[in-house]
Amino acid sequence: MPPTEMPPAAPAAPAALAALPTPTLLLDVPRMDRNIARMRARLERLGVPLRPHVKTCKSDRVARRIHGGVPGPITVSTLREASEFAALGYTDILYAVGIVPAKLPQAIALRRAGVGLALILDDVEVARAVVQAAEAADVTLRVLLEIDCDGHRSGLAPDSAALIEVADALRSPRILVDGVMTHAGESYSCRSDAALRAMAEQERAAAVRAALRLRAAGHPAGTVSVGSTPTALFAEDLSGVTEVRAGVFVFFDLVMAGIGVCRTDELALSVLTTVIGHQRDKGWAIVDAGWMALSRDRGTASQPVDQAYGLVCDADGRELPELLLSSANQEHGIVARRDGAPGPMPELPVGTLLRILPNHACATAAQFDGYHALGAPGEAGEWWARFRGW
Template sequence: MTLTFHALPTPSLLLDRARMRANIRRMARHIQALGPTLRPHVKTHKSRDVLADVKALSGNQGITVSTLQEARYFFEGGERDILYAVGMTPGKVGDAAALIHQGCRLKVITDNPAMAGLLDEAAGRHRVSLPVLIELDVDGHRSGADPESDMLVRLAQRIHQGSALTLEGVMTHAGGSYDLRSTDAIHAHAEQERALTVKAAARLKDAGLPCPVVSVGSTPTAVMARDMTGVTEVRPGVYTFFDLFQVGLGVAALEDIAVSVLTTVIGHQPDKGWVIVDAGWMAMSRDRGTAGQAVDQGYGLVCHENGTPQDDVIMGSANQEHGILMARDGTPRLDITRFPVGSRWRILPNHACATAGQYSGYHVLENKTITTRWPRTRGW
């Protein structure tokens, strides 16, 4: 399959394979040098074809998923070692049990004794031994058990003593790193993530409990980590593609971003300096995360069809199916003659996971040519 941009419908999701492979190699070398195993999170790409490149270039020993649909999809594609890294619920144990009975080494997580009890009961009904990791809160970002609390040990004991549960270890996601504004702060956050997770594991071992897995993960802290002593695995995800938010954090460069949305100019509003395109927030997602950073990228940064960023032009506003390209400062100074009706442009996304989630697959770009289309899974 060989297509030109102009043979594609718009909007379309493009994947620059060379950039993606460079990102994969860089992370693989970095984590290998630090010692742990790489267990990449597949929630960004949700594609067996992308994972094939990840495995070929980094040799990972397992994957992380955010939905049981992802787990089924990748299991059917040959993956066996899968961590479902969202708090487990009793209603999902049946689906998890079906995967385990088919040979999937699926692990789940929880952060409280009440849920551990419900999972134990549900796993017993489904006649499955359910491997469980304890989710830790290392930065107040979201969910997780306090790694320094008495409850942590009680939770571990409840899991270990369960008739249908096995205690596999501890894990965390240092999502607080997304709120930081300097690389020095992210370096420090990576060490905080490591130290608190390793401390939690040590507390469980001191209590006579098993803790073979010590798992950390977020792309910013994985990129900025300098020490992984005591950690067994790392679970970054968006590093395969990167995005404008990661650029704003200082953990990636514009030229690292591997995904973009191809769009067509459909009209102008000359008095306002607006260029109207056929990619709105349904094509880009509503994620405006860069609005809180030093550089607000609107709904995305505009690039020429050849991928060259137009640093003064962003998608500053969007409706469901219409995007409005404008000068970064919002004034009507944009020379709209640069953007003739019918011309094609590429938009770099704020959040690669959210933008990719709007599409059923990627048009893969290699050597300036669309060579194939890679499908991706969706749903829960």
């Protein structure tokens, strides 16, 4: 090929990234630290401790970073996470998915190993099974009742007769009815700051109301646990609340940016990918990150700005305006201009490294065994392992 027809060379990638296989999950540690500091400062002002939900990070390195280097109180979404974190010295763990009888042996084994595990439930039959299992094993179990504060998912209505019925079914010397927990999942559908503030208050009020009713019925109910990232960051008053659970704040993602909880330049997680080809007549660059790397999560599809499978950045993390991962096959992604965006597709020679910001950090991170954790620009990264499975 004559020199004038040579394809343009890929721009030199930062040395720390050029050696990595792609796709790779990148974690921008300084951004993550700023996200953690923001959440901590907010909750300190409101006078309530954080019990981070580690289902997002599933990583000891990240969880310790949230707690200033030590294993602190955490929330988990699987008993596998509980076991993995317990083995690393975490002793105060809330398993925040409704317990079922089949999982009680695993929970009891963790309690026997000295883990301060708390379980949640919202069903009278499950309550009876928990009492039976705890008494048979001669083990004390700590239980929170799950409260439905917004019609989003599971839980008991704070004013329901069933709340007291379930708590009463737990009366046993082997059970501590320790309180209530709720999660305002409807906060993800809020579209204004005012709506987020109102949702945070709705979450708080429901949990506090339920706890007061339990106390009036003679249950200890000292714990009042609330939280989602949007409500944690928009709550103006957390009177009566004893802890806040938030998870995705640690990385943030495009869904959170779409709700207005963060900016896209605060997203700490991205997928490093390589341009592997083009369909120039269609305005496409093809990359080696498809849904196997980004996940199938299209959480922004229901938001005012649809970010397709992710926002495209250069290898240094600078956003390339109007470029999206417009569609995804298993291992191929298609980079194209956002619908209606003016101007031509930029030159992205084969071999160019790009970063894709994900819709849903928890789902994208779950595609990988670990993070390539990046420090200051130019610094070589470190490998931080993640847990997987159930």
